[in-house]
């Protein structure tokens with residue numbers, strides 16, 4: 001047979017192997033910890049009750065913000081809604097009166113929390129902080145605490161809110177300057193500002209923030225001991241739940257034998273499961289997280305077949321068999337593709353089987369369609385690569401927002417999280433409804449910024465950076481800046497979509513879709529966290545999955 005040049009991803013072995021994962025055994029699985037957590041939950045409930053009756057609104061808002069940052073607000077959703085409702089009603093009554101204290105911090109904190117919870121608050125609440133020319137008053141540049149809240153709030157913007165675009169620019173520049181000139185004297189505030197400038201709250205996955213914030217909260221002079229103990233305990237109890245799910249995924253990944261049969265793919269069971277933690281947050285959805293981690297394992301393996309190993313000839317064969325979905329055709333594939341196709345077939349049948357038992361209908365056609373659509377975009381990229389074509393940025397991104405697999409993951413999350421499913425929602429999904437495709441566009445943009453350099457080195461289709469440079473000139477810096485601009489623009493559309501009233505999807509599912517963008521930005525904020533540079537996420541993963549908080 002002719003010698004075929006196969007590329008390599010130069011992927012190192014996994015940082016945590018099968019035996020290490022199977023050895024995980026958190027003490028926090030024990031009943032006594034859940035009992036203690038229940039006691040603390042009740043104590044904190046009383047504390048919130050007392051504060052609600054006696055303290056000013058800004059302290060209540062701070063408490064809500066702290067509970068959210070500590071990762072324990074899920075226990076108090078009902079109470080939080082009631083408090084925000086009251087704050088919203090009060091605001092409406094006093095709205096026409098000049099706000100007695102023009103306090104940027106409390107105004108922005110209120111705006112952010114109300115909008116985050118779906119209340120209709122206007123960007124005009126910030127007008128009282130502007131001068132006659134409509135610019136934010138210069139004096140504000142000294143108020144880093146207020147600026148940080150203004151900065152975080154500005155990421156909640158929807159289309160048309162130019163005042164919030166200005167607010168983000170003004171706050172970003174002022175905060176960066178204050179940090180550079182050492183003007184932010186409070187240690188905690190300085191840390192909060194640095195993290196926010198890297199990744200704002202609205203773009204972050206709460207769980208990845210909680211571990212860090214618990215450590216920060218502990219150092220606060222007036223922190224509440226019951227809240228702190230609950231936050232630590234709850235984090236560790238959820239970590240123990242996640243470890244059991246990870247062990248299932250790791251056993252399944254080993255059973256596929258992909259790492260042996262397809263040695264060129266990313267052997268990253270921990271990384272694949274990590275996605276699920278960011279995508280599906282409610283702790284009770286363990287089965288769903290395991291399936292999504294298996295799904296991402298399949299997607300990544302097929303992605304490496306298309307990007308690295310398969311010849312164009314073989315990729316055409318594979319695409320044809322996937323489109324026909326006929327198991328009889330398997331013999332025309334090279335063995336490594338037979339392994340992958342049969343594993344995919346088994347996986348889809350397992351998901352469809354569980355769905356059939358639960359909802360009594362057959363979704364195999366949908367589960368297949370997600371993959372035939374995905375693989376058509378993989379095939380397009382392979383053709384561009386092998387023919388040396390240079391697609392325009394727009395052409396590349398229209399294909400790439402699907403090929404990054406965010407839409408496919410959302411498709412599967414819908415079937416896993418929705419009971420009963422609705423025909424109109426399924427139809428909207430496969431027409432690539434905004435809530436399905438916009439977070440996937442974020443994923444593509446973040447993925448190309450993060451994994452693009454290594455992909456270009458080993459050989460891959462021209463990524464967004466290269467497509468932009470082919471069109472507008474040689475500066476990689478300029479290209480990165482443009483992609484970051486596109487990320488901001490796409491988030492504005494996502495925020496608008498989330499607030500749209502007539503969605504065929506549930507709020508829980510919508511949040512999981514938006515997390516597709518958040519999780520990719522987390523994975524790639526320091527380069528390719530799942531591929532060649534595992535170490536950039538190493539400490540983050542250890543803190544999330546392996547090391548309980550002391």
Ligand SMILES: CC1(C)[C@@H]2CC[C@@]1(C)[C@@H](OP(=O)([O-])OP(=O)([O-])[O-])C2
Pocket residue numbers: 296299300303307403404405443447448451455520530
């Ligand atoms: C889950 C994912 C974000 C998606 C599939 C595997 C990924 C880790 C990433 O892998 P990558 O090779 O960077 O995808 P692409 O650039 O070839 O589309 C794209």
Ligand SMILES: [Mg+2]
Pocket residue numbers: 303304307
């Ligand atoms: Mg790839």
Ligand SMILES: [Mg+2]
Pocket residue numbers: 303306307381403
């Ligand atoms: Mg690819």
Ligand SMILES: [Mg+2]
Pocket residue numbers: 447448451452455
């Ligand atoms: Mg990539």
Ligand SMILES: [Mg+2]
Pocket residue numbers: 447450451452528531
């Ligand atoms: Mg990548």
